[in-house]
Amino acid sequence: MQDDILKLAFEVHRATEEKIDVIDALTRRTKTLALNARIEAARAGQQGAAFAVVAQEMSDFASEVAHLATELRSVIASNITQIETAGEKMVLDFRGARYADLSRNVVEIIDRNLYERSCDVRWWATDSAVVDVASGLTDNDAARERANERLATILRSYTVYLDLWVADINGRVIAQGRGNRYPGIIGKDVSQSLWFNKALQTTSGDAFAVCDIAREPLLEDAAVATYSTAIRAGGEVLGEPIGALGIFFDWEPQAQSVVRDVALTEEERRACRVMLLNSNFQVIASSDSKGLLTERYPLDIIQPQRGFYRQRDKLISYALTPGYETYHGLGWYGCIESR
Structure with missing residues (x-):
């Protein structure tokens, strides 16, 4: 839905620009015709005086239309920019919140798995x-x-x-x-x-x-x-x-199976890196199989439990482990970096 709104805004902007360009072209033609008419009226002398008045009116009319077209272009451009800005923010907020939810899901799945390990060791x-x-x-x-x-x-x-x-x-x-x-x-x-x-x-x-x-x-x-x-x-x-x-x-x-099986579309999967980070932001699992125990990811915690933020051309979403049953977790984060 958010993408559709943005596409519609871009299409309205494009169509409006095209139509105003047509109006501008017609206005220029009208002014040219008016100018030619005044020249011919001047050649006709007294007999062309009345026609000269009509030619001037045509020129004035064309100027008014041109002025209105300029104002219309400015107003529409301003509103379209606001729509595009709001649409982009809507898309960013929607994706950021969705990816933060998926980040929490990733760390929840691993926590439930590790809770079972805590049961195993006590039993055995x-x-x-x-x-x-x-x-x-x-x-x-x-x-x-x-x-x-x-x-x-x-x-x-x-x-x-x-x-x-x-x-x-x-x-x-x-x-x-x-x-x-x-x-x-x-x-x-x-x-x-x-x-x-x-x-x-x-x-x-x-x-x-x-x-x-x-x-x-x-x-x-x-x-x-x-x-x-x-x-x-x-x-x-x-x-x-x-x-x-x-x-x-x-x-x-x-862990690799967990970060790779996140519910993303194929298009999203190509643009996303799904990670598990320990409490020191060290990569302990990554969907691209890179950085295991060697990379420290520069996560910016803007909200303690979950959140998202934009970093240049990337959207970073994250969620802190909620723990599961008697397993309280180790302060790990699920994290999704999307381009």
């Missing part, structure tokens, strides 16, 4: 095989083998993860789900890892920790969203921490 930390291997109360080799098998079984059903790790209370990895794919992780010291320390700081089995998107060197430098929680004695909600479970969400393919 109570699995008997995980609790047993972390407790060290049973034969270590048998407990580790059982835990490895259990984690591998989980990974066969939950394909969005690269690996699942169990670390003992000292931060040594004692079980994992994909030892064949990622060998050499068992025995690694992760005591300095953010996910491990945040897991041990959780206050109960109902709590979890989440780290921002980062590359994990032990998983072939893949970009991951890491969730963790403490493994507690007996699998009890308020049990003493005896280790930590870390689960590594395969971020890049999942």
Whole structure:
């Protein structure tokens, strides 16, 4: 509708200019005829005096028409400019608001996905095989083998993860789900890892920790969203921490599918870049597959929750994560840059 209004304004402007040009041309012809008539009347002498009066009237009439055409052109041009300006603002506001809504939708979809990850880590930390291997109360080799098998079984059903790790209370990895794919992780010291320390700081089995998107060197430098929680004695909600479970969400393919599947028309898709930004405005997903964890996008927050603004020939729309259920988000933004 907004585009139609603008097109109509441009068409009215064009048609008006054409018609006024025709009036100007007719006026010039009339003045020429009047001038010729006065010349002929002068040649005719006394007999042409009356005709000279008519010729002068024709010239005066043509001048008045020319003046009116000039005024009409000026008035119409002014009004058309206002219509065009209002129409452009209407289009800008409509698209900006729509893209801001879509930006919120992008970050909401990813938040709902990550909420499920927070449920997974809390659930799996109570699995008997995980609790047993972390407790060290049973034969270590048998407990580790059982835990490895259990984690591998989980990974066969939950394909969005690269690996699942169990670390003992000292931060040594004692079980994992994909030892064949990622060998050499068992025995690694992760005591300095953010996910491990945040897991041990959780206050109960109902709590979890989440780290921002980062590359994990032990998983072939893949970009991951890491969730963790403490493994507690007996699998009890308020049990003493005896280790930590870390689960590594395969971020890049999942996030790419979200930013690429936004409800845009094909024309809009060609003109838009859809992104997810972390709280530092670092690009953590982009529909053009560029800038992952290397680009900081210069987002200008003009309104705290959502908004849009024009930047030269671009329209920038954004929305802050609203969180989902018990997952409050990490201050991420959905963002759409359109040309």
